[in-house]
Amino acid sequence: MTDLHDPRFATTLARGLSVLRAFRVTDDGLSNAEIAQRTGLPKSTVSRLTFTLGQLGYLVQSPRDDRFRPGPTLVAVGHVAATSLSFLTPAHELMQRLAEETGTLVVLAVRDGGKMVLIRTWRPTHVASIWLEVGQRIPFQPFSSPRTFLAAATPDEIDRLLAEGLSDRDAIDQLLADRPQVRAEIARQGFVSTPAGGVSPAAYNAVSVPFRSGNLAEPVIFTCGALPAEATVERMEAEVGPRLTAAVRTLERLTGQAPGMIRAET
Template identity: 35%
Template structure:
């Protein structure tokens, strides 16, 4: 079975404006994950669902352009400085990160939890900032890591905040990927939208990981940036559903309101 990203790439071929070679090159760069030291052509081909011969040409080209670096000792690749320059430019534009971090850290200490800021990256949510409390037991997540969009509080908040048309288009890709699982997915997303209307936040109580609770709120940072979401999450034994909804939720909603107002002025 193809990955969702590979399915999206195949769908793009129907669009005469879609450049498949460019999409494949970007797919190669995107297959590198936090914690990967280096990847060989075989590993990249497996992750991207592409022929190894195609991947070899792509990695050669990306190396020539500085987006990949080939290691002499084993022939594998790691991300190059050109990729770093692109990422650094994007992160520098995220003024909202600087605005959010003090508030995120304050909430993390209050809840003895992990507070995260993220946005969508294709069919997942990408962490762009994380703050952990000084408590011994909190979730450990890294900036640059991705989490599933559909069953995380962060992803559900994003879906609740975007326009109806955007949400329909995005969910249609999930439906086409797995028709059998779609009724359950649709029910879960409808429940999340109901939560957002009634509570002002989405929740994931054991849905993403067993024994992990979290809630999230999304906001529009303006300035042409995509919708972002903030979550507060932690182990269920130390972060109860009641505490999240009664104590953390109003603080998280207020933080999102302040960030949207402040980012808009910036």
């Protein structure tokens, strides 16, 4: 639970981290005004934070356009964090093979506040795939990854999410209302199917499977996605979903993790 009023909570640190989280893979640098817009912080506060982060090497400011970009210290910290997730090494070969053989984009999403952020993508080499990039954030709406995350999360993990006071609470409540159905779907077939359109605002068909790592406190979500013209709902459910489920089960065996199947709740 995030308690902003706890005397141990370092507000300045939290604001500094929100500045770092404002950056996306597709950005060619950000100005103080753009960071202020994305974080909701006053521009004067952002100016002090970007100066401090720049002095520490977390950001660099280009003399060409005065825009800030991730610095070497932030890159080093990110590398250490990624290396600590030991399951990513065996996952790479499994998921790249899955992308090649199914012609779908495979992504790995983790929760970051009120959104799911993509931390890895695997693209088929010779097939055009949907355009999702590392760092892209998916809101808690009826997309495949958020639906699967809430189904796989424990009641305590959901309480922790809700305690963060997220702005899009109505959308989360709608996902929670759908949670029993999604949990039943995972228990029955091992994956969640989220077709384009319908309940989902996405333009692509997707199937998702949860995975639990001993390195993380919450489930992470592996998803395969493709445009309907490239992979119909029927193919996604008959072929891609079972193959994604098998790949995640193999990853669990390789890493010694407990199966991420849905457990009964009391």
